Amino acid sequence: MNHDAIIVGAGPAGLLAANEIAKRGFAVQIFEEHEQVGQPDHCAGLLSTSGLKRLGIKLPKDIIQNTVMGARIYSPAGHSIMIKRGRREANVIDRKKFDAWLASRAIDSGAVVTTKAKVKAFVKKQRKIQGVSVGTERNEEHTARTFVVAEGSRCRLSGSVGLPVVQRSSKYPAFQYEVSGVNIDESIVEMFYGKQVAPSFFAWIIPLGEKRARIGLASRNKSKMRLDALMRHHSIISERMKGVKIERSLGGIVLVGMPISKMTMENVVAIGDTAGIVKATTGGGVILGGMTARVAGKIVADSLSSDESPEKVLSQYNGKCKSMIFNELRIMHLAQMALNSLDDKGLDSVIKDASTKGLLDVVKSEGDMDLQGNVIKRLLKDPRMILTGLRAIRYINPFL
Secondary structure: OOEEEEEEOOOHHHHHHHHHHHOOOOOEEEEOOOOOOOOOOOOOOEEEHHHHHHOOOOOOHHHEEEEEOEEEEEOOOOOEEEEEOOOOOEEEEOHHHHHHHHHHHHHHOOOEEEOOOEEEEEEEEOOEEEEEEEEOOOEEEEEEEEEEEOOOOOOHHHHHOOOOOOOHHHEEEEEEEEEEOOOOOOOEEEEEOOOOOOOOOOEEEEEEEOOEEEEEEEOOOOHHHHHHHHHHHOOOHHHHOOOOEEEEEEEEEEEOOOOOOOOEEOOEEEOHHHHOOOOOOOOOOHHHHHHHHHHHHHHHHHHHOOOOOHHHHHOHHHHHHHHHHHHHHHHHHHHHHHHHOEOHHHHHHHHHHHHHOOOHHHHHHHOOOOOOHHHHHHHHHOHHHHHHHHHHHHHEOOOO
C-alpha cells in the first residue's frame, strides 16, 4: 500500500480528519482537485466562538476579519427581533486562509497534500476497494488501507460504493457578493425571511468590518436573480446597499436536509457535507461537520492499528456520530420545516410574538449557534411558545 489513509477533499472536514489520523503516526495522503486549498470558497464564513472551542481551534488573527455580537432577524413585513447577549458570539473568517491554515496543521502532523489532483474513481481488486484513480498531470493509481470521502455534497465517489447520497431536494442554490461601502452595524449579522425574499430559506448580511460585508441568499431556486432584486428593491436591504461597490461574487450550495443514514461502507467513510452533516436552520456545516470529522479520524486511526476488519471498526462511526449530533440535527430540521410551512403572515406572527411574549429571554439564556436543539425543545415546552404556535398555525401554506 502507498498510504495508510487517503482523504478525498481538502475542505475543513477532510483536513480535520486527516490531522487526527496523521498525528497518530499514520501515512495520510490528501487529494484536492483545485489548484489551491480553500479555493474557490463558497462559505459565508461565520463561525461561532463556542464551536471553535469544541473543535479545539484557536484562530490566528489574520484569519479573523471581524467579530459579531448578535443577529437581527427581519420578518417579511419588516418587523425585527434582536438576539444579542453582550458578548462576542462569532468570528467572521477569511475562508481561504482558514482552510490553508488547517492544511498546514495537517502537514505539520505528517499528512501530504496534493492539489490539482481529482480523484476519478475507486479501484477495486478482488472485490475489495484498494485504491483510487487520480487525475493529475498524468493519471495515477494510489492504494491505501482506508479512504475518507470529503468531496462535498456531490457524493459522486461515496455513491459509487453504495453509500447513501445527499438528496437533490436538500440542496439549495446560494449566491453572495462581497461588497464595500455598506451602511451597517458592523457588530450585527442581519437575516431576512419571506417567501418574496428567499423561499424556504433566508437572505443575510454579514459584516466584514471597515464598511465591507457579505450579502447573500439561498432559496429553492433563482438565488442570484432574487439577491439582485433585493439589493435594488427591498426596503431595508436596498438602503444598506446604496452606493456599494461589488468586489467579488461567490456561488455555492446550502444543505437543508438530514444526514445520510449510513456513513461507512467496507473501508470507506463519508464525512462533512458528503454525509449531509449540516444545520438545516442555517446551512452551516463547518463546526458540526468538523466535530464529527475529528471523531471519524480517530476511528480510522483505531482501524489502522486494529487486527479486526476495517469494516467492523469503521462502522462504529455511524453510532458515535448519531449519538453526538443526530437528535440536534433532527430538531433543527423539523424547526426549518415548520418555518417553511408558514406563509409570510405566519412568519410575521412568529417574529412579532417572539418579541412581545418575551421568548427572546429563553433564546438569550439557552441559545447556542451550533447545538440549537436544546433551545428549540425549551421553547416548545414554554406556554408562550404554544400560544405563538396556535396563532401562527392559521397561516400554514395551503399549497404545501
